[in-house]
Amino acid sequence: MSRPFPLQPGELRDLHGVQEQHALGASLAAALPQGALLFLEGELGAGKTTLTQGLVGALGFPEPVTSPTYALINAYPTPSGQVLHVDAYRVRDVNELYEMDLEDLITSSRLSVIEWGEGLYQDYPQAPILRLAHVDGQPELRRVTRER
Numbered sequence: 296m297s298r299p300f301p302l303q304p305g306e307l308r309d310l311h312g313v314q315e316q317h318a319l320g321a322s323l324a325a326a327l328p329q330g331a332l333l334f335l336e337g338e339l340g341a342g343k344t345t346l347t348q349g350l351v352g353a354l355g356f357p358e359p360v361t362s363p364t365y366a367l368i369n370a371y372p373t374p375s376g377q378v379l380h381v382d383a384y385r386v387r388d389v390n391e392l393y394e395m396d397l398e399d400l401i402t403s404s405r406l407s408v409i410e411w412g413e414g415l416y417q418d419y420p421q422a423p424i425l426r427l428a429h430v431d432g433q434p435e436l437r438r439v440t441r442e443r
C-alpha cells in the first residue's frame with residue numbers, strides 16, 4: 296500500500312541537512328505509485344540530486360545518483376523497478392523528449408523524476424511539482440515547496 300504524499304499542494308518544509316533531504320526522497324518513493332511522475336525544480340545546488348538519491352536509495356538501489364545533465368535521461372534499475380531521472384534543462388522543445396519515447400518510458404518505470412520539466416506540466420496534470428531552494432544565511436538548510 297502506498298503512503299500519503301508527504302506535502303499538500305502549497306505546503307513548504309525546511310530540510311535540515313542531507314539526511315532530511317534523503318528522508319523526503321524516501322517518503323516520496325513510498326507515496327508515489329507505479330508509473331508515477333514527479334517534477335523537481337530548483338536552482339544549482341538546491342538539492343535535486345540529493346532528493347533523487349534518497350528516493351532511489353529507498354527503492355533499494357544503493358549506487359550514487361548523479362545529475363543527468365549530460366545524459367539527459369538516466370535510468371536506475373532498482374529492485375522495485377526502474378527509476379527514470381530526466382534533466383530537461385537543455386531541452387528547447389518537449390518533442391525532443393517525446394521522440395525519445397518518454398511516455399512509454401514513464402509508464403514502464405516504477406517512477407520518474409523530471410528536473411526542469413515545465414514544458415511537460417500541462418501534459419501531466421496529475422504529477423506533483425516540488426521546488427527546492429536555498430535559504431539565505433542558512434547553508435545547512437534547504438526549503439521544499441509543493442507547487443502542485
Ligand SMILES: Nc1ncnc2c1ncn2[C@@H]1O[C@H](COP(=O)(O)OP(=O)(O)OP(=O)(O)O)[C@@H](O)[C@H]1O
Pocket residue numbers: 310311312313315316337338339340341342343344345346362434435436437
Ligand atoms: N537539506 C540539505 N541541507 C544541507 N545541504 C544539502 C541539503 N540537501 C543537499 N545538500 C547539499 O547541497 C549540495 C548540492 O546538492 P545537489 O547536488 O543535490 O543539488 P542539485 O539541485 O542537484 O544541484 P545541480 O543543479 O547542480 O545538479 C550537496 O553538497 C548536498 O550535499
Ligand SMILES: [Mg+2]
Pocket residue numbers: 343344345361362363
Ligand atoms: Mg543535480
